[in-house]
Amino acid sequence: MSILQPVTRTGCGCEGHDTSKKLMTIDAAHDLIGHCVTIVDGTEDICLGKALGRVLADPVSSRSMSPPFDNAAMDGFAFSSAALRGDGPWVLDVAARIQAGQCSAMSLVDLQAAQIFTGAKVPEGADVVMMQEEVKRTGKTIRVATRPTPGLNIRRAGSEMEAGVTVLETGRRLDARAIAACAAAGAGSVTVRRRLRVALLVTGNEIRTAGALRAEAQIWDVNTPMLTGILTQPQIDIVAVEQGIDSRDGLFLQIAELAANADLVITTGGISVGEEDHIKPALLALGGDIQFSGVAIKPGKPVSFGRIRGAWWLGLPGNPLSAFVTWQLFGTPIVARLTGETERVTRRHVVTGAAISRKPGRCELRPARCVGFDGQGREVVTFYAETHSGHVRGLPEADGLIFLPADCDFLPEGALVEFQPFCPN
Ligand SMILES: Nc1nc2c(c(=O)[nH]1)N[C@H]1C(S)=C(S)[C@@H](COP(=O)(O)OP(=O)(O)OC[C@H]3O[C@@H](n4cnc5c(N)ncnc54)[C@H](O)[C@@H]3O)O[C@H]1N2
Numbered sequence: 089m090s091i092l093q094p095v096t097r098t099g100c101g102c103e104g105h106d107t108s109k110k111l112m113t114i115d116a117a118h119d120l121i122g123h124c125v126t127i128v129d130g131t132e133d134i135c136l137g138k139a140l141g142r143v144l145a146d147p148v149s150s151r152s153m154s155p156p157f158d159n160a161a162m163d164g165f166a167f168s169s170a171a172l173r174g175d176g177p178w179v180l181d182v183a184a185r186i187q188a189g190q191c192s193a194m195s196l197v198d199l200q201a202a203q204i205f206t207g208a209k210v211p212e213g214a215d216v217v218m219m220q221e222e223v224k225r226t227g228k229t230i231r232v233a234t235r236p237t238p239g240l241n242i243r244r245a246g247s248e249m250e251a252g253v254t255v256l257e258t259g260r261r262l263d264a265r266a267i268a269a270c271a272a273a274g275a276g277s278v279t280v281r282r283r284l285r286v287a288l289l290v291t292g293n294e295i296r297t298a299g300a301l302r303a304e305a306q307i308w309d310v311n312t313p314m315l316t317g318i319l320t321q322p323q324i325d326i327v328a329v330e331q332g333i334d335s336r337d338g339l340f341l342q343i344a345e346l347a348a349n350a351d352l353v354i355t356t357g358g359i360s361v362g363e364e365d366h367i368k369p370a371l372l373a374l375g376g377d378i379q380f381s382g383v384a385i386k387p388g389k390p391v392s393f394g395r396i397r398g399a400w401w402l403g404l405p406g407n408p409l410s411a412f413v414t415w416q417l418f419g420t421p422i423v424a425r426l427t428g429e430t431e432r433v434t435r436r437h438v439v440t441g442a443a444i445s446r447k448p449g450r451c452e453l454r455p456a457r458c459v460g461f462d463g464q465g466r467e468v469v470t471f472y473a474e475t476h477s478g479h480v481r482g483l484p485e486a487d488g489l490i491f492l493p494a495d496c497d498f499l500p501e502g503a504l505v506e507f508q509p510f511c512p513n
């Protein structure tokens with residue numbers, strides 16, 4: 089069954105100008121993905137050292153309080169502030185020396201002090217740590233000139249987290265910051281979603297490996313290295329990277345095999361309306377279900393999404409910038425939903441660093457670079473004068489995509505537009 093929904097809402101406005109009634113808005117395509125793609129089954133327990141980039145399947149709670157004991161925040165001397173009677177200065181005996189990792193057996197009494205180092209456990213009987221720069225040491229004594237406030241330079245047990253508190257929720261992708269919080273909570277291992285099996289099929293008889301010999305009408309393949317780079321993520325297992333044969337029967341066999349071994353099959357090219365665009369016919373011959381085909385965006389209009397037997401399918405256009413942009417727009421949320429990752433809102437407003445004149449019709453996603461802030465503190469972006477679906481040379485300088493509304497043919501310098509930063513890879 090094919091579900092090509094009529095466009096019923098305004099969204100970015102891109103439906104209003106396109107001749108094809110089948111083009112969806114970005115919002116409608118996102119809603120469809122959100123509605124039908126669900127988390128893959130399977131979790132595994134892995135040690136924290138191998139968890140970078142994986143998605144939590146269970147929350148992480150602290151195993152004990154942090155810090156686990158009162159400890160010194162500075163190198164200096166620990167003593168009891170209550171022992172300083174009358175007016176100073178006071179002279180104290182240095183009765184112990186405590187390094188980080190050591191426990192002092194003695195309990196300080198009266199005018200006794202312990203030399204202590206940052207991170208060391210504060211001994212019994214002390215309620216302050218005075219920095220060594222603020223005392224005068226002579227042999228086995230120190231001279232204290234000013235009265236310290238109780239608690240000075242002591243990091244209290246549990247001040248960062250109590251035992252049993254939830255440090256990270258299910259669905260969090262573990263970056264270095266999240267891993268730091270897990271380690272502080274004592275989580276030596278975590279339960280994560282299993283890796284997503286992804287297959288990549290790049291079509292086009294005209295493409296040859298970058299740098300290889302090519303015939304007169306051939307071009308170098310951008311999509312394979314670009315998408316392999318994007319997909320090289322810890323929560324993804326790239327099960328196949330293949331070049332497609334430009335025929336319906338050839339693709340039928342290739343896609344059938346890929347779909348049998350993957351959760352998600354990504355194809356590039358071969359999805360437009362030409363006689364040599366065989367992906368959709370092959371997919372339908374396999375009993376595939378096309379959920380949408382065509383979104384009112386530029387670049388990337390033919391982007392398509394559906395299901396082939398047990399796998400999801402994302403059909404990216406062949407033009408490399410179109411493939412890149414449509415991966416950012418649709419591939420990223422599909423992977424997030426399949427791996428159970430909680431999506432974060434990263435879209436924000438920026439202002440244009442130059443005026444834009446353009447042909448209205450489809451919502452345009454234009455690569456843009458963040459270059460600083462204007463006099464009102466608004467972030468400013470710059471960009472090329474036009475978007476070409478086959479050009480990727482400017483991508484390395486860009487930080488994300490600006491959304492130019494479908495109906496707009498002119499934007500002055502300083503116009504407020506939406507900006508979506510690129511995903512990290
Ligand atoms: N009659 C129409 N023709 C086209 C339409 C249309 O609506 N009516 N849409 C155009 C748009 S928009 C796009 S985008 C492309 C998308 O076509 P496909 O997704 O079927 O892609 P291909 O035709 O296979 O390739 C398009 C273009 O990209 C080059 N290419 C393909 N793969 C690679 C690769 N791996 N590395 C570098 N370059 C690649 C390919 O040589 C073509 O130039 O269709 C328009 N046509």
Ligand code: MOO
Binds near residue numbers: 385388389405
């Ligand atoms: O959608 Mo195509 O990417 O406009 O050239």
